[in-house]
Amino acid sequence: MARITLDHLAHAYKPNPKGPRDYALKEINHVWSQGGAYALLGPSGCGKTTLLNIISGLVRPTRGRILFDDRDVTDLPTESRNIAQVFQFPVVYDTMTVRENLAFPLKNRHVPKERTAQRVEEIARLLDLTSVLDRKASNLTADMKQKISLGRGLVRPDVAAILFDEPLTVIDPHLKWQLRSTLKEIHRALDITMIYVTHDQTEALTFADKVVVMHDGAVVQTGTPDELFERPAHTFVGHFIGSPGMNILPCKVEGATAYLGSEALSLHRHYRSLGRTEQVELGIRPEFVQLQPKGAGLPARVRRIDDIGRARIARVEMNGRMLAASVPEELSVSGEEASLRFDPRHIHIYADGHLVAGEALGGQAA
Amino acid sequence: MTLVLESVSKKVGASVHIDDVSLTLERGSLNVLLGATLSGKTSLMRLMAGLDVPTSGRVLVDGKDVTGLPVQRRSVAMVYQQFINYPSLSVYENIASPLRVARLSASEIEARVREAARLLQLELYLDRKPLNLSGGQQQRTAIARALVKRADLVLLDEPLANLDYKLREELREELPRIFAASGAVFVYATTEPSEALLLGGNTATLFEGRITQFGPTPEVYRRPQNLVTARVFSDPPLNTLTIRKTGALVSLSTGGQVRATDVLASVPDGDYTVGFRAHHLTLEPSGSDQIAIPASVSVAEITGSESFLHLDAGEHRFVSLVPGVRRLEPGTAVTAYLDPRHLLLFDPTGRLAAASTAQKAA
Numbered sequence: 001m002a003r004i005t006l007d008h009l010a011h012a013y014k015p016n017p018k019g020p021r022d023y024a025l026k027e028i029n030h031v032w033s034q035g036g037a038y039a040l041l042g043p044s045g046c047g048k049t050t051l052l053n054i055i056s057g058l059v060r061p062t063r064g065r066i067l068f069d070d071r072d073v074t075d076l077p078t079e080s081r082n083i084a085q086v087f088q089f090p091v092v093y094d095t096m097t098v099r100e101n102l103a104f105p106l107k108n109r110h111v112p113k114e115r116t117a118q119r120v121e122e123i124a125r126l127l128d129l130t131s132v133l134d135r136k137a138s139n140l141t142a143d144m145k146q147k148i149s150l151g152r153g154l155v156r157p158d159v160a161a162i163l164f165d166e167p168l169t170v171i172d173p174h175l176k177w178q179l180r181s182t183l184k185e186i187h188r189a190l191d192i193t194m195i196y197v198t199h200d201q202t203e204a205l206t207f208a209d210k211v212v213v214m215h216d217g218a219v220v221q222t223g224t225p226d227e228l229f230e231r232p233a234h235t236f237v238g239h240f241i242g243s244p245g246m247n248i249l250p251c252k253v254e255g256a257t258a259y260l261g262s263e264a265l266s267l268h269r270h271y272r273s274l275g276r277t278e279q280v281e282l283g284i285r286p287e288f289v290q291l292q293p294k295g296a297g298l299p300a301r302v303r304r305i306d307d308i309g310r311a312r313i314a315r316v317e318m319n320g321r322m323l324a325a326s327v328p329e330e331l332s333v334s335g336e337e338a339s340l341r342f343d344p345r346h347i348h349i350y351a352d353g354h355l356v357a358g359e360a361l362g363g364q365a366a
Numbered sequence: 367m368t369l370v371l372e373s374v375s376k377k378v379g380a381s382v383h384i385d386d387v388s389l390t391l392e393r394g395s396l397n398v399l400l401g402a403t404l405s406g407k408t409s410l411m412r413l414m415a416g417l418d419v420p421t422s423g424r425v426l427v428d429g430k431d432v433t434g435l436p437v438q439r440r441s442v443a444m445v446y447q448q449f450i451n452y453p454s455l456s457v458y459e460n461i462a463s464p465l466r467v468a469r470l471s472a473s474e475i476e477a478r479v480r481e482a483a484r485l486l487q488l489e490l491y492l493d494r495k496p497l498n499l500s501g502g503q504q505q506r507t508a509i510a511r512a513l514v515k516r517a518d519l520v521l522l523d524e525p526l527a528n529l530d531y532k533l534r535e536e537l538r539e540e541l542p543r544i545f546a547a548s549g550a551v552f553v554y555a556t557t558e559p560s561e562a563l564l565l566g567g568n569t570a571t572l573f574e575g576r577i578t579q580f581g582p583t584p585e586v587y588r589r590p591q592n593l594v595t596a597r598v599f600s601d602p603p604l605n606t607l608t609i610r611k612t613g614a615l616v617s618l619s620t621g622g623q624v625r626a627t628d629v630l631a632s633v634p635d636g637d638y639t640v641g642f643r644a645h646h647l648t649l650e651p652s653g654s655d656q657i658a659i660p661a662s663v664s665v666a667e668i669t670g671s672e673s674f675l676h677l678d679a680g681e682h683r684f685v686s687l688v689p690g691v692r693r694l695e696p697g698t699a700v701t702a703y704l705d706p707r708h709l710l711l712f713d714p715t716g717r718l719a720a721a722s723t724a725q726k727a728a
Contacts, residue, residue, distance in 0.1 A: 043530045044501060142403070172402045173558055173601050177685065181665040181676045188696065199530040206667035206674065226691045229670025240532060241670065287671055307584050309563050310645040310687070315539075 002068040002160035002193060004032040004055065009064035011050055017062060025050045026218040027064070032195070034069075037187050039196045039208035043240070046214040049165070052197050056163055057081050068160045081160065086153035088166040090145035094138035098129055101137055102151045109156070123151045126186050128178075143175050150179070154186060161193040168203060180206055201241055213237050229285070230346075235353045238283045244313065247289060247323040251282040253349055256361055258282050261319040263298050268344045269358035277351040286313060286324035288346035291331060297339035300325075305333055316340065367428050367441075367518040368392055369414060369551050374423035376409055376575075383409040384420070385575040391551045396542065396567030398583065399555040401598055406575040407555035411521045414553060415442045427518070440519070443512035447524040449504040451496035451511075457503075458483075458492040461510045468515075482510040485544050502533035513548060522554045526561070538564050559601040563587060571598040593639060593716040602644040602674065602685040611635050620659050620679040627655045628706040629722040638719060639712040644674070644687040646708035649700060656703040659684075663698040677702055 011025040020026055025047045032038055040048040053059040054066060057078035065074045073081050084105070092101050099120055106116040124130045127147050132140065137148060146167070153162050168176050184207060187194055198204050204211050205225040212222045213236075221233040232238035238246030252259040256270045260282065274280055291302070291314045300318040305327060312327035318340065325340055327333065349356045369391040376384040384406050391397050399407045412418040413425065416437040425433045432440060443464075451460045461482055465475045483489045486506040496504050505525060512520055526534040542565055545552045556562060562569050562583055569587075570580040571594075579586050579595040590596035597604045608619040609630075616630050617623045624630075651658070661679040668674075673692040677684045677700065686702055694700070707724040 043532060174402065174597075174603050177602055181667065184665045184667065185696070199532075201531060202669060205669040225668045225670040227670075243535060245532075285671075306564060307566075308560065309587055310643070 003034045004161060004193060004195075005065075005067040006030040006032075006051075007065040007067060009051075009054065009061050009066060011054060011059060011061045011063075020217075023062075024217055025054070025061075028219055030212075030219070030222070032193060034193055035191045037184075037194045037196070037207060037209045039198060039204035039211045040214060041198060041201060041204040041211050041240075042214035043199055047217040048197050048214050051214070052163055052165060052195065055161070055195065056083060056085060082158070084153045084156055084159045084162045086149055086162070086164045086167045088169045090142065090149045090170070091152070092137045092145050092148045094136070096137060097134050098124070098137055098140075098148055099133040101148050102129075102133075102155055105152055105156050119155055119157065123155050126154075126189065127151050127182060142170055143172060146170055147179070150183070154190065157190070157192075159192060161195060164194065164196040166198055167196070168198075168200075176203075183207060201243070205241070213240065215240070231348065231355065232283065233355045235281060235283060235350050238285070238348070242285055242287075244286055244324040246283045246285045248350070249282045249284075249318075249321060249323065251280055251349075253280055253282075258347070258349070260298070263319075265298075265342060265347070266344060267347055267349075267358075268361060269349075270361055271349055271356060271358045274349075274351050274356065279352055281350045281353075283348040283350055284342055284346055286326055288343040289323065289325040290341045290343075291316065291325045291327045291333065292339045292341050293331075294337045294339055297341040300338055300340045301336045302333060302338050303336075314338075367551060368426075369519060370424075370426040370429075371414070372424040372426065374413055374420045374425065376413060376418060377421045382575055384413060386423070387575075387577050388423075389570060389577060389580060391553065391568075393551060394549045396545050396552045396554065396565060398562040398565055398567060398569040399553060399572055400557075400559065400562045400569050401555075401572030402557055405572040405598075407572055408523055409575070410572070411444075411523055411553060411555060414519065415444060415521055416440045441515075441517045442519045442521065443515045443517040445505075445508050445512050445520075445522040445525045447527045449496070449501060449508055449528065451504060451507050453495065453497050456493055456495060457488055457499070457507050460496060460507050461488075461492075461514055464511060464515045478514045478516075479510075482514045485513070485547065486510045486540075500533070501529050502537060505529060505537070509544075513544070516548075516550070518550055520548070520550045520552050522552070524555055524557065527557075542566055559587070559599050562599070569599070571595045573598055589718070589721055590641075590710065591718045593641060593712045596641045596710055596712075600643055602687065604641050604643060605647060605682075605684045606639050606641050607679075607682055608637065608639050610637050618657070618659070620661075620682055622658075622660075624657050629709050629711060629720050630706060633711055633720050637714055639714075639716070641710040641712060642704060642708060644685045646705050647677075647684055647686040648703050648705070649675075649686070649688055649692070651703040652705055653707075655706055657706060659702045659704060661700055661702045663694045663696055663700060665696060666692060666694045668693065675700075 006028050008027055010023055010027045012023045017023055042048050054061050065072055102120045103116050124133055196207050213220050215236045221237045228241045235248050249260055253271050256267045258265045258267055300316040302314055302316050304315040306313045314325045314327050316325055371387050371389045374387045401407050413420050416435055419434050424431055461479045462475050483492055488506055496507055526537055566583050569583040571578045573594045579591050587599050610617050612635055614626050615623050616626050659679050661677040664678050665676040666673055668691050673688050675686040677686055707722045709722045711719045713719045
């Protein structure tokens with residue numbers, strides 16, 4: 001069990017890196033608390049696996065240090081770091097029983113037999129594997145094998161951290177629900193630092209207390225799921241979190257008014273000069289844009305309505321740009337002409353991709 | 367063309383992969399095969415393509431029996447989960463390859479490749495090699511190659527499963543438009559209910575090699591004809607409890623009794639399984655006739671805009687999807703409310719006995 005400190009960490013795969021472009025992982029400073037549940041979230045190529053490999057010791061960073069509590073482990077190999085890992089595909093010994101598979105990491109470290117047996121029973125119970133403990137792993141489904149892999153990762157009580165690399169990719173949707181909530185319960189029960197890498201926002205947001213969103217080798221925001229949803233610090237976070245993601249529209253801002261083409265929108269915050277900003281954009285999530293009948297707001301044309309089961313999402317065109325809006329349950333949509341209502345409390349202004357705080361109107365606190 | 371499967375079965379040794387499937391797929395339609403891993407999606411597609419021959423039953427194309435006709439002699443294109451492209455060929459040549467095999471004229475090839483590249487937004491990458499593209503672009507290339515053939519039947523076997531979540535979202539939005547422009551019979555296999563809903567068209571739900579229902583996607587989702595279909599077509603998983611109706615009273619397997627209203631009033635006395643989806647189980651009553659269920663929070667999962675609450679109620683574990691952030695500690699006692707306007711009632715054999723009125727409206 002450990003606090004993990006990333007101290008001026010950066011990594012380049014090519015020798016003699018010069019500019020930031022040469023770095024697969026740009027400088028990162030971060031402290032992960034003992035016992036926390038963290039997710040590294042981002043698309044392929046964002047650097048999340050590089051970061052995980054640095055933590056596990058598979059990759060030595062070009063610059064900076066990594067500390068487990070106060071111990072510098074930067075130069076330690078994986079096996080000396082006292083961590084457990086769970087990968088995308090199951091790692092199990094087919095010739096062993098489930099019980100032997102789960103016991104293996106403990107047996108390797110000469111944990112007394114009685115304690116091993118006790119721990120194996122406990123983990124099997126948490127993962128609902130008790131009924132198959134004495135079966136050979138070879139005859140089990142891919143889902144079951146991945147559960148065993150999870151169990152092997154969780155079985156050692158003394159690890160500094162457990163690292164998960166896309167552990168639910170091969171799992172069917174229904175079992176995913178069950179395993180996600182199981183992992184969360186286990187995290188609470190075991191008090192071990194867990195780091196979970198994924199490109200799937202639902203997995204990241206539901207598993208982690210803090211989500212680290214990565215883009216292009218850099219951390220663009222670290223926050224709780226509601227912070228990432230309510231106040232994306234960067235347009236990338238707005239786009240990447242949420243389904244569909246945030247609508248991002250080029251605009252002009254003067255004081256507390258935003259101009260989208262010829263339409264003016266009153267804002268709840270006041271923005272002083274945005275400086276030498278190249279690009280000013282307005283961000284608003286589809287949840288806060290409501291489709292309304294023609295004439296009730298900003299004019300728009302409905303291109304399509306998606307029925308996603310528990311809600312409807314309208315794909316609309318406004319000033320030549322597509323955006324997504326929520327459709328109120330009682331609204332029946334006919335024809336193309338409609339309008340949009342933006343909830344001003346949920347409008348954010350971005351300058352060159354970065355959130356501009358602005359000042360609350362009427363002396364209210366932010 | 368129209369593709370008809372007539373009582374098709376496929377047995378391999380003692381195991382039944384496809385169990386008596388009958389299905390009619392019309393020209394220009396998009397058909398989703400929805401089911402868990404090993405439910406028979408790929409087996410069924412292989413039979414449709416002519417890659418496998420059914421053990422019994424017939425396959426008809428435009429009324430003509432093609433059972434046993436090999437895939438080479440049929441008009442079929444396939445896209446797989448793994449991105450399959452020729453690594454040494456450019457994107458252009460990858461898309462053009464089936465047309466070169468078919469010995470089309472250079473001008474025809476040019477026209478078709480350009481058109482497919484435009485539809486799939488690959489125009490900027492035509493000179494590149496596939497391995498220098500993102501996964502999404504590689505899979506677009508494979509889809510473009512399937513489209514240029516102008517095959518009568520296009521089979522896509524979990525084509526987005528290996529893509530990043532966001533890329534999946536983008537392609538999923540584009541696919542119905544691309545399909546609509548084609549006119550072929552499309553068959554699209556997926557394990558994810560949300561994908562089926564976004565694609566629209568028709569959905570066939572598969573379970574253990576059988577088709578449990580086939581119809582317009584929103585209708586199959588809202589009015590599943592049996593419990594198996596409802597389970598296959600629910601994500602989060604379908605919540606269920608059992609009830610016994612006696613006159614005006616209904617006793618619940620979660621404990622307690624309620625008055626029979628709405629759909630509960632419409633069915634004869636007896637035992638039923640009640641199915642309901644996560645977003646119809648809430649923490650605030652939305653009317654006076656709501657069914658109150660005492661429960662305890664097991665896990666709260668917060669996505670930022672919504673919260674998934676895993677609730678224990680007696681022997682049951684339910685998932686509730688509520689708007690906003692609800693940070694509830696495990697063990698917290700709550701009252702969950704079930705809206706009688708959103709219930710599916712199944713008889714003891716698992717057949718739909720009645721659905722609430724709100725479920726009927728699509």
